[in-house]
Amino acid sequence: SYHTLRSWLEALETRGYLKIVKREVDPFFELAAVAKKADGQWAVKFEKVKGYSMPVVAGILSTRQMIAEAMGVSIAEVVTKFAGAQANPVPCRLISREQAPVKEVIIRDHIDIVSMFPVPTHHEKDAGPYITAALLIAKDPSTGVRNVSIHRLQVLGPNKLGILILPRHLWHIYQKAEENDRPLEVALVIGVDPLTLLASQAITPFGFDELEIAGALHGEPLQLVKCETVDIEVPAHAEIVLEGRLLPGVREMEGPFGEYPKYYGPASKKPVIVIDAVTCRRQPIYQTIVAATKEHLLLGAIPREAGLFQIVKQAVPTVQAVHLTPGGACRYHAVIAIDKRNEGEAKNAMFAAFASSAEIKHVVVVDKDVDIFNSEDVEWAIATRCQAGRDVIIISGAHGNKLDPSSDDGISDKMGIDATVPLGAPAERFEKIKIPDFEKIRLEDYLE
Ligand code: FMN
Structure with a gap:
């Protein structure tokens, strides 16, 4: 399987699923527009984003075929493979900082997210640049169990992000920290392998580590490394990690943001993350997921279909x-x-x-x-x-x-x-019409 975003991009390119954009694109709207046009067909790597030297990728899992290839199965097997991985999690393995590519560069001072990373603005009424492809890793303060989820993150200041947390597991964990007036330590991981990205979307019982599903999808433990400033472990082969704290009792305006149902999620006061450190590879690749694209929808659909299939099967x-x-x-x-x-x-x-x-x-x-x-x-x-x-x-x-x-x-x-x-209906009443051997006929053999 593909253990890094880089090896996955190579695989996509070999199969003709990756297009390289050499022309300069504006991170305001133009990048998202091109990615959205390619969505459902190609992943896109933007080599020249106006004002930045860092490349941006989008659409890396934008078809069922891509997801099937990342998993090494056929399209029809994707859902059951995911359900199987969820039922048989594989614990992660900790490796040393020296072995971890995501520790090649460590930055603790003068963090300014938009000047460091080409964070695009996607839709017309979005409140500004948004980080959309970061895996947020946090631990339940009372059990220490990890939780992984993706959240829209509005850049509110040089090292400050606004976050939408729907009432699921992260919200529950954040509430526990907030009740004790303590910040919740978080790591935001950008640019992971495709199976870890998919695993982050698993619908699990509370207290389940999604990274163990990533391990199960890979068929071997996911390699993690300790963060610098927070007590959290992150995928060692990621491109970029932002370490920070979800502040207790703080709410600032976030939104609007163009969301997956193709409407804007409104502006309102939301929790805030402060970033204290950044670690990354030497020449990192930034990843974005344009909202409401096939990629965004499919990332949620596969794990949901896996859960849905299991529950319907019981009935x-x-x-x-x-x-x-x-x-x-x-x-x-x-x-x-x-x-x-x-x-x-x-x-x-x-x-x-x-x-x-x-x-x-x-x-x-x-x-x-x-x-x-x-x-x-x-x-x-x-x-x-x-x-x-x-x-x-x-x-x-x-x-x-x-x-x-x-x-x-x-x-x-x-x-x-x-x-x-x-x-009880007579069979012939609902029999679908068919022509014998219709499937075997190849039109090319008949038309000139
Ligand atoms: N969930 C949110 O609560 N807020 C978001 O802003 C949000 N944005 C997402 C963006 C993308 C691109 C994707 C793929 C998913 C997003 N989600 C968002 C969904 C969660 O990541 C997902 O439901 C996750 O499984 C929740 O995990 P949890 O139940 O462990 O908290």
């Missing part, structure tokens, strides 16, 4: 596959294919999906002859196998996602659509 053992669709921001819309054996199982699959994550808002359940990765096929099933009065269930006033602007500050309705064929 309906014949589940074939699950898909969090890009049109649903890879969070709100789930499509589930089952091999229905008992009437009513489609509804049980829906209940399991709703229970698996508050973010899931609309669930469509289809039979196994529907390609759930093809939205036209899914729509066909809804169009021809569903009667709304019989097959649609609506639950009002459940907990949803605050970033869904149609929700009432996160309170949201849920809808399930059963687009499976009733078991």
